[in-house]
Amino acid sequence: MTAPATTQDASAAASALLASNRRRRRIRRWIMIGTLPLTLAALLCVGKLLSMYAFAHQAVSAYVVDDYSGSEASARGQEFLNWFEPYKAPFNVGTALAGSERLPEARAKLEEALALAHGLEVCGVRVNLALVIERMGDAARSDGDGGKAAELYAEALTVTAETPPECDSDEAQKQSSDPQRDMSKSIDDLEDRLKQKQQEQEQPPQEKPEEQPEEQEQPQPQPDKLEELKDKLEQGTQERDQRQGGDEPGGSGTDKPW
Known part of the structure; x- marks a missing residue:
């Protein structure tokens, strides 16, 4: 049998237990300190993801009801720490600006989004960018600047022509920001439409037909002159009848040639 433990042995065991506990606490503290940056980063990522979806939902909801300023404000909220799908923030801002007819600013944001997009992400960006440039061309045409309009239509056509073939796929349709819009049909x-508008601007303007000079109306004789002509006609008729009736000397009484 083992001998009963003495008081000294119990004290040593307690001291060893305390030392072990202190060592474990130090280890936990250092582990906590070491993992704190990772914990903060994880919390930040979760917060960013939640805020990104919240801002995106607000931007879309405001755009649908034509609240373009509200849509722009919500989309700009996505720009802070824009790590996940970075193209979406400038894409949503540019789309909202286009709704407000701030076309040059919209174009700049959509071009920024195009530079950040990858794969099928470029499909929707290219469609909206081409539409914005087309509307800029329409505005130039309305202002009478046909040359600028043709240039903008050509730029929009280039953006459309460079759309990857993959944008005609069902997968691209699923990733579209507007599922109600047929991606392939929209591009075609x-x-x-851009080709037709460009051709219309490149055609020389048709010359207006020269106006034919109006025919001068013959002056109508005055009433007094009419009476004078009538009297002369009657007088000539009487003289003719007299000659034909043999009133004049030497008359034969036969009709003379007219």
Whole structure:
């Protein structure tokens, strides 16, 4: 049998237990300190993801009801720490600016989004960018600047023509920001429309037909002159009848040649 433990042995065991506990606490503290940056980063990522979806939802909801300023404000909220899908923030801002007819600013934001987009992300960006440039061309045409309009239509056509073939796929349609819009059909219609507008601007203006001078109306004789002509006609008729009736000397009484 083991001998009973003495008081000294119990004290030593207690001291060893305390030392072990202090060592474990130090280890936990250093582990906590070491993992604190990772914990903060994880919390930041979760917060960013939640805020990104919240701002994106607000931007879309405001755009649908034509609240373009509200949509822009919500989309700009996505720009802070824009790590996840970085193209979406400038894309949403540019789309909202286009709704407000701030076309040059919208174009700049959409071009920024295009530079950040990858794969099928470029499909929707290219469609909206081409539409904005087309509307800039329409504005130039309305201002009478046909040359600038043709230049903008050509730029929009280039953006559309460089759309990857993958944008015609079902996968691209699923990733579209507007599922109600047929991506493939939108691209084809846009390209056809731009070609037609560009051709219209490149055609020389048709010359207006020269106006034919109006025919001068013959002056109508005055009533007094009419009476005078009538009297002369009657007098000539009487003289003719007299000659034909043999009133004049030497008359034969036969009709003379007219």
